[in-house]
Amino acid sequence: MEEYERRQYLSRDYYNVTGANATRASTMNVDEVIEFLKSVTPENCKRFHPDDLLLRGDIGFGMDKQFENEARMALRLANFLSAFLQVVDHKEIFSGVRVVDQPLSEDQMMGEVLSIILGNSRVWASGMYWDRSKFTNRTLFAPLAYKTELNTRKFGMEDLARLNSSREAYTNKPWFRKLKSRWSTNFDDLEKYWIKLKLRHNSTGMHSIKYERYPTFYKAAELQHGQWSTPEFDCEGFVKKWVVHYTAPFFGWDALRSKLEFKGAVRVTMDLMKLDITQCPNEFYVQNAFKDTHRCDRKSSYCVPIQGRGFDTGGYKCECIQGFEYPFEDPITYFDGQLVEAEYLNIIRDKKTRYDFLKCRVAGAAGIQSSFVTVLTLILFTILARRH
Numbered sequence: 252m253e254e255y256e257r258r259q260y261l262s263r264d265y266y267n268v269t270g271a272n273a274t275r276a277s278t279m280n281v282d283e284v285i286e287f288l289k290s291v292t293p294e295n296c297k298r299f300h301p302d303d304l305l306l307r308g309d310i311g312f313g314m315d316k317q318f319e320n321e322a323r324m325a326l327r328l329a330n331f332l333s334a335f336l337q338v339v340d341h342k343e344i345f346s347g348v349r350v351v352d353q354p355l356s357e358d359q360m361m362g363e364v365l366s367i368i369l370g371n372s373r374v375w376a377s378g379m380y381w382d383r384s385k386f387t388n389r390t391l392f393a394p395l396a397y398k399t400e401l402n403t404r405k406f407g408m409e410d411l412a413r414l415n416s417s418r419e420a421y422t423n424k425p426w427f428r429k430l431k432s433r434w435s436t437n438f439d440d441l442e443k444y445w446i447k448l449k450l451r452h453n454s455t456g457m458h459s460i461k462y463e464r465y466p467t468f469y470k471a472a473e474l475q476h477g478q479w480s481t482p483e484f485d486c487e488g489f490v491k492k493w494v495v496h497y498t499a500p501f502f503g504w505d506a507l508r509s510k511l512e513f514k515g516a517v518r519v520t521m522d523l524m525k526l527d528i529t530q531c532p533n534e535f536y537v538q539n540a541f542k543d544t545h546r547c548d549r550k551s552s553y554c555v556p557i558q559g560r561g562f563d564t565g566g567y568k569c570e571c572i573q574g575f576e577y578p579f580e581d582p583i584t585y586f587d588g589q590l591v592e593a594e595y596l597n598i599i600r601d602k603k604t605r606y607d608f609l610k611c612r613v614a615g616a617a618g619i620q621s622s623f624v625t626v627l628t629l630i631l632f633t634i635l636a637r638r639h
Contacts, residue, residue: 260598271303274310281530281544281564282596284310288524288562291484293491304484306493311482312539313529314495318521321374322474322497324367325519328379329499330444330471331363336503336514337469338446354387357394361408365396367519368406375490376520378411380421382431385503385514393421397489397520407489426498427516430478434500434513441470441502441511470511472500482523493523524562530588531556531567546591551575551611557588565589575611 261267268276273283291299315322332355339352360379367377378395386392391412398406411421421427446469448462480496498518505512530545531554545554547569560566565588571577577584586609597604 257598257601260595271299274303274306279540279544281528281541282599284540285563288493291493293486296484296486296491299484299486304486306482307540308481309538309540311479311495311523311526312537312541314521314526315479317526318373318495318497319474321371321519321521322477322479322499324371324374325377325497325517326472326474326477326499328363328367329501329517332379332501332514332517333471333503334444334446334469336501337511338448338467340508356387357389357392360386360392361394361396364394364517365406365408368396368398372402373521373525374519375492375494375522376488378518379515380411380427380518381515382513383422391420391422395489399490409489426478426480426496426518430498430500430516431513433478434502438470438502438511440476442473443468443470470502472502476500485520490520494520495523495526496520526562527556527558527560527566528562528564529556529566530554530564545569545588546595546606547586547588548610552586554588555585560589565592569609569611571611574614576614578608578610578612 268280269283270287273280273287291304296304335355341351341354343351345351364377364379368374376395376397378393381389381392384390389412393411395409395411396406397409414420417423445466447466449459449465450462452458452460477497477499480498482493482495484493485491496518498516500516501514502511503514504510528541529539530541530543532543532545533539545567547554547567552569552571552575554567555570556567558566567588569586569588569591571584577586591606591609594604594606594609598606
């Protein structure tokens, strides 16, 4: 490619910003952003400014959809805690040999957060963060289960309440304070779940009887009531990589059992690099940092997203628009986005490239050709047929 042609591509489609500045630019240079993310490691993360390790929210576009299953695992545990704290009264007294349910124990809570990691390989950490003096016989309690390697049976468990410095306590973290402030007074938006509890009539279980409060209910959060975090590199945490978090609150009665109160939250952590980025165009109000950064030829093709390629360029295909056709004899009828991105990088690096060949050509139908002899023969044949 000639130098003047190369400069046209660089001035039109390429923005020469590098390092952490690439994540703050008004127009994204996708290659430089991904290069910066890959350059940050657990060994060198302390060299960066804390603001460099906190990305813009629109870089994590699509995480609420792609990580919905992982978020629902946190929500399921939070709703279980809400149901237990609101339905069970540990001060109740029953007749006979029937005893009241015991309060939640530390071992049970550690097992619950560990089960989330065991049940979903895309979750790297899960924690249960109780508000101050809300857990039985504990001022603070925050069991956290995590892993550092994928597809292994090696897991870690830590109680974050063991930290001595009050400044580093999880209750002072911005995400916890924001969630607690949101659910400090108004609980009208919570979902109301009705349950019909039945118990065994006696120890042999001959038949069931209704619970004293039948039916009863509890209020719990739904998916939209939780909180998504902005992407960050957790250099001080147990999972030292680019991650995103989802936090779901849980609730219980106050000491007088007269009104609900915020009891704590369940939080799960996912790997940002498992998120599929979308480079295709979208509406102007869609907050996607990588929107309309594809390399398809805009005059003859359009961009279609492809899922499953992770946080990397080329997660799309270039389909020919109406009036154009795929120019090669291949089983496919589109240009793969990874191939297009690789050829465009050759332009940036001033190497040989096939980028100009990755375009659809004008479609042409089979032409109808005729000769003078053929037309004269048909005329003579028609005249002879009419005479006979």
